[in-house]
Amino acid sequence: MKIGLEVHVALPTETKLFCSCSTNADEPNTSICPVCLGFPGSKPMLNDAALKSALTVAKALHCKINDNTYFLRKVYFYPDLPKSYQITQLDGAIGHGGYVDISKKRIRIRRVQLEEDPAKIIREDEYSLLDFNRSGIPLNEIVTEPDIETEEELREFVNELRSILYYAGVDINKEMKTDLNISLGEERVEIKNVTGIKNLVDAERFEVKRQGELISRNQKIPKETRAYNSETLSTISSREKESDEEYGFIYEPDLASYPTGDIVIPEVVIASDVARQLSSKYGLNEATVKELVMFDRHALGLVQYGLKRSNANRVINAIELLKRHGNITISDESFGKMLSYLDKGLLLNEDAIKSLQENRQVEIEKNTVSTKEIDKAILGIVAQRQDLVREYKTNSKAFNFIVGMLLKKYKVNPKYISERLAEVLKDKA
Amino acid sequence: MKGGIEEFLKTEKFEGYYEELIVELEKLNSKLHIFSNINKGLSTGLPFSVKDNICVKDVVSTASSQMLNGYTPPFNATAIERLPKEEFGFIGKTKMDEFGFGTFGINCKDHPLNPFDDRYVTGGSSAGSAVATAVLKHHISIAESTGGSISCPAAFCGIIGFTPTYGLVSRYGLIDYASSLDKIGVMGRSSADIRYVFDKIKGSDRYDTTCVDHPISKESRKKLVIIDQLMAGVDEEIASSFDRTIGKLQNIGYYVEHKSIPFIEKTIPAYYIASMAEASTNLAKFTGFKYGLKINDFSKGYNDFFTEARNNFGLEAKRRIVLGTFVRSSSVKSKYYEKALRLRHMMINALGVILKDGFIISPTMPIKTPTVKEAEDFDPVKEYSIDSITVPPNFAGLPHISFPSDYIKGMPVGTQIVANHFNDYALLDFVERWESQFEYRFKYNVGAL
Structure with a gap:
């Protein structure tokens, strides 16, 4: 054909x-x-x-x-x-x-x-x-x-x-x-x-x-x-x-x-090429990176900026988070700040992410949660709600219920919560 | 600057001037069929006329075609826009061969007649513009030439017809015949008048990207070149009149050389192929539902609808649409259209060599002015061949002027002078020198002060 x-x-x-x-x-x-x-x-x-x-x-x-x-x-x-x-x-x-x-x-x-x-x-x-x-x-x-x-x-x-x-x-x-x-x-x-x-x-x-x-x-x-x-x-x-x-x-x-000789023609980024190069250099999943950057020049900019500064998976997670909150247009500087919190084991909640745009330092500080605190909270719930823990293997609602409880309280990246919860529950099983 | 326009513009007593002029002009118009419409409300400025294929805002502009019946452009052609309103007043649209298709000025309804003797044709296609200039004492007409439409009627009607270098006057507002060949030019009664108007209308225009701001030179030439092939078919009386003209020019310091361009004879077929190819695309837009003639029966399929509308073209327009469509069709394009374009480049180069140090001179038309009856009996191929002398400079985009040089049995005879690209002023200087020892004759002087 x-x-x-x-x-x-x-x-x-x-x-x-x-x-x-x-x-x-x-x-x-x-x-x-x-x-x-x-x-x-x-x-x-x-x-x-x-x-x-x-x-x-x-x-x-x-x-x-x-x-x-x-x-x-x-x-x-x-x-x-x-x-x-x-x-x-x-x-x-x-x-x-x-x-x-x-x-x-x-x-x-x-x-x-x-x-x-x-x-x-x-x-x-x-x-x-x-x-x-x-x-x-x-x-x-x-x-x-x-x-x-x-x-x-x-x-x-x-x-x-x-x-x-x-x-x-x-x-x-x-x-x-x-x-x-x-x-x-x-x-x-x-x-x-x-x-x-x-x-x-x-x-x-x-x-x-x-x-x-x-x-x-x-x-x-x-x-x-x-x-x-x-x-x-x-x-x-x-x-x-x-x-x-x-x-x-x-x-x-x-x-x-x-x-046409005198017309200055701008260089155009081939996003998939960039995604391929970055993925192989930083050991990332190519499809994930492509998904992020093919139709989003802000995301591409943050990927390129972030990978030079922080852990590759953390950078990708952070960008996914920004996209989810519709806040992908933040400056490199604000993104750098976000990464530095993440590097310190602090998670940003919804309000913190919104404050990144305007770079309101106090607001951000107020709305970060340490991963330690969340880990503690997870362990707390698991200890208290044995009913849910027993159910989670057969009923996905149980798992989501726990994630929901924690999300409601901390408003942070659900990905982190669900990953940690899964780990904890796996240990218990 | 001297002559009609300056004289006129200095006059301040115009009481009753326009009323009388318009009455007289309407009388003449019913006899000679010069205008398709006359501006009866004219009250200021030097009356100028406009060939009917050049748009004047809010005035019906039809290119003398039924297809454009009632077309009233909402804009002025750039050339019209540039004439200062306090100096020039629009007097009317002049008749022409439909869309510019014709050598004699008879391809339209109630065609114009020759002002020297109304049994004769005016020449075309700027027929009415030439007559208007020949009958009004102080007059210029904004006309247009594709292959000789200014030179030919200028010669037959005893006036001066100036066709500038292609690209010096904006074509914006011109109802196109063949865009790569169409040139807006000026008809008048003296080189000074023409120069005055040309200086107002020339120059680049953002609305016509083929129009340029190029320095215009006035490099005079003493050498006048006669191209032998162009003289081959010239009528005997015209030829001997031309010899007399050359004699007079030699008396005022010019000398003559003969040159040969064998392939110049191919110019006529090449020109008609190229111009018809373009014309058939320019005329494609006339489909009877947006402007001009409108077909109101929408019950048919669009192909039948278009066919019915396009049946309103005149015979010559139909001929050129059919031939033009044929020569650009994929199976024969290289044989006709593309070959014609190559020949055009050869022609530009060959003429350019000669024009480096000389002007090309010739009779404007190879024949004496025919009567209307004689012209009607010409078959198309013979009519096309009559353009053999006016086509080469037009095909090459070269500036040229036809000026009155003699009178045979009371009818005017024209001589054509051609200069190199952008040497337009030199041509006007040349004609000015000619005028210092030759007196133009006019039968009418409507609007004389």
Whole structure:
């Protein structure tokens, strides 16, 4: 099986790709102008921020950056396309020849290009509505080579790509639209416009099954474009002949060619690489570290800061704790303080963790508990409540009840309490 | 600065001036079909006109196409925006070949007629702009050329048509024909007037990224180069008139050299391929539901809806859309569109070598002004070939001017002079020298003070 993707994501700019309309508008058709409506006489002007953002993504995907980037007109008629052509890129794209590494292989990136989003179509029963707020939103299209061969690789690639996009400043909570090219046989089948990750995997799964069955019946898989239906979890033929796709590309003569040499492109952290290196250096579980840092730049910062200063597992526990309390944005300095308490065998309760942000020394001091005290409390309860101790092996509620009692009193990391309690009970058994 | 505009702007007694002018102009308009609309409320400034493919805020701008019926842009073209309101007053939109598609000015409803003799064509596509300039005493018209749309009607109507270097005047607000070739320029009755207006409208514009702030030089040349291939198909009377013009220029210190560019003959097909390819994409936006002509029957599928709307293009527009779509289709693109672009680069280089130390000079049009009847009988390929002299500088983005140089049986004849990129002032200087020993003739002087 061969899978190649064309992933479209919106770039994080204040204004549209070719005009100064805002990219944030709720009321339909309120963020529009002659340019993004394609009025006769209007001309596009390139948004420098979009160019820089696209370059950032391309570099993060290890692409070669074209010295000069230029645009093309892709001509087709559809009601959502105001000029009846989309300004997009091919040869003169932002970048080409990059890659994304996943655990067991390298997925090659063919091209990263900048293009404009068409308007949004809202389909009603008897008619359709058009919202041109979306017309001209800058999109990055990331085209892979057909290097993905399993569903697992697909998931891993998408996760990895999203992490890179996150670190490149892209809002990954916005809709991600993907064209999925998948072939089990000779011919390529393209599933257009799949929204989100779940649908992407479901569409892939359905196609694998569908194409697999055709092959087992010795039937030919026709080269075609299909659409995914998220209600039936299936793909259906769009009844467009592949050979009919004729976009008549020409150079976009309303835009210049843009030199990229003088643009300072920021370095983007590849979080999974960092997680891998740190895990092997400090003997941590790679999956745990990845889970923490892939989509959280604050967590990554604290991991890197903390590992230089304290016990590795303690650092990871502390960050998990901060995440749980929604306090991951604390400064390195505050985090350093937190680690120094932990190093001294003091646990921070909820109030202490909240005080870390503002660095209120007294509050923090007041709300720390020593591990010794907690150990003593555990032993106390175990001695008093033999009923629960007898039950704990058969009834998990009993165990949780004890943890709950202690948590209520100390409001500290439940992980520490449950680990210690388990140890104590094991000794008793 | 001397001439019409300065003279006009110094005058302060305008009582009754505009009322009379508008009455006279409307009378002439019903005879010569110059304007698609006249601004009857004009009350200040030098009256200037605007080719109908250049947007004027809140004024219907249709590029003389049914497809744009009623299109009222909510913005001014940059060139219009830059004309100071206290000096210039908008008098009206001028008729043109639909979207600029035509050599004679007859591809529109009630097309303009030649001011010297209304049996003759005006030339196109800036037809109405040329006539307006020829009939109004103090006038400039903001026009546009893609492949000769300023030079040709300037020659046939006996006025001066200036097409600047590509990229010196913003195209923002121009209803595009072929964006890489379209240039907004100025038509007028003297080089001084044109210079005055050009200086106001030129320069970079954030709304048109292909427009630049480049120093404009005035490097005069004494050498005038005649490219032999361009003279090959020239009418005999035009050729002998051209010889007389060269004689006069030699008398004031110029000398002539002959050069050959064999592949210049390929310019016409290459130009039409490139311009039609772009035009077919620029015209794709006209689908009948957002602006201009609107189809109100929404019962059809969108493909049928678009087809019905696009049936309202004129014949020449349809021809160029079909041919333009063909030459950029994937199976033949390298044979036509891409080859045309290569030839364009060759042309720019070849002409650039000659223009380093000379101007290129030629008759503007290879034929005498045809009558409307004669023009209607031209087949498209023959009509395209008439552009053989105006297309090379346009294709290469070079500045050029057509100026009146002679009159044959009462009809004006134009000569075209071409300079190197950004040497636009040198061309205006050249025409100014010509004017010192040649008197332009005008049949009408509406609005004379």
